[in-house]
Amino acid sequence: MTTALPAVVGVLGGGTMGAGIAHAFLVSGCRVHVVERDAEQCDAASARVRRALAASVKRGTTTQSLSDLAARLSVGTDDEVFGACGLLIEAVPEQFELKVESLGRLEAATPSAVIASNTSSFSIDDLGSTLRSPERFLGLHFFNPVPASALVEVVRGAATSEETLGAAQDWVAAIGKTAVTVADAPGFASSRLGVALGLEAIRMLEEGVADADAIDTAMVLGYRHPVGPLRLTDMVGLDVRLGIAEYLTERLGDRFAPPKLLRDKVAVGELGRKTGRGFFEWSA
Structure with missing residues (x-):
């Protein structure tokens, strides 16, 4: 039986990938909080997500209205919104130290949410080495463009729990994508x-x-x-x-x-x- 999607999903970073990830969960019925570094980046992130949502409505790939979809999106600069999330995904640029710092912010925001990195290459074990709860951490590698891609690479670290892995696999299926699960290795598969x-x-x-x-x-x-x-x-x-x-x-x-x-x-x-x-x- 598929695990229900979290009611609220948090995305740190609203660039191309972060906006695409936010879109995937919004059209699947979740509320999504996107956090960016300043007001200018918030405006850009909001515009990216809304363009993707509008395209889905226009293509008929969702029966929801643009206004209903957009009503479940918030974009801001305050990490406090992550406290209500059941899944947190970092989608910041592919810089190791930046990702480590970002993951620490996510872990500090909530004691229980699953935390995922969208990294396309860095070791999940290396990224999670500074986390206090690495059992709730794994990789969710989405592909660009996210709305059109059918694949999410699920990367299990040495400390990732069975519960975390199973939930992530189910959530990928629930947003209409196929999960390919791989062991942690440089560049994955x-x-x-x-x-x-x-x-x-x-x-x-x-x-x-x-x-x-x-x-x-x-x-x-x-x-x-x-x-x-x-x-x-x-x-x-x-x-x-x-x-x-x-x-x-x-x-x-x-x-x-x-x-x-x-x-x-x-x-x-x-x-x-x-x-x-x-x-x-x-x-x-």
Whole structure:
């Protein structure tokens, strides 16, 4: 029997991923509190979530009205709202110390809620090493764009309790997504494989094996990937991919060493879709 979703869910960080996670729980009937660092970021986060909700209403993927959905959303700067939540998810940028600090804030806000990190690469055991209650902590790795993605990678740490793991798996199912449960390891399953493919595609481009369109088309038509590895890198962000590659190199060895082309593009600010240019040109 599926565990009922928490009535209230908290999300720390209202960027692209945080807004998508908030959307997923709102359309599933939860009340969601998003916390950001200042008023400007709160306004931006609120706009992101509302755009996603409006798109769902327009597509007919929810029968709820936009006003009803938006009425269950709050966006602010005060951690105190997390005290009422049954599930807390950090969705801050992929910086280890920032995530550790954020998780400490979440744990301090409530003695009982399940706490999850949306990290795409960092060890859950390393992130949870400073928590007093690591048994209620695990990874919930959502994929971008969250509304369209069917997958959530559930990452169990060494201290994660069976109760926490089971509840998280049930909640993923309750929001209409499929849970793939993996053990804690650098890059888990999805990032480790995805980054390996992306890095090799960049090396092929660097070596002149083929142009970006040809490399991506080979994977889309030959292997039925929904999007090619270079375009996907643009969508994720070249800076994000570089950070993950550096972390995996440190943990798993030189097979994840970032190609010079990736470093060069990040250095000049060609970060992919968010800057308008990466391996492809992106219109506004």
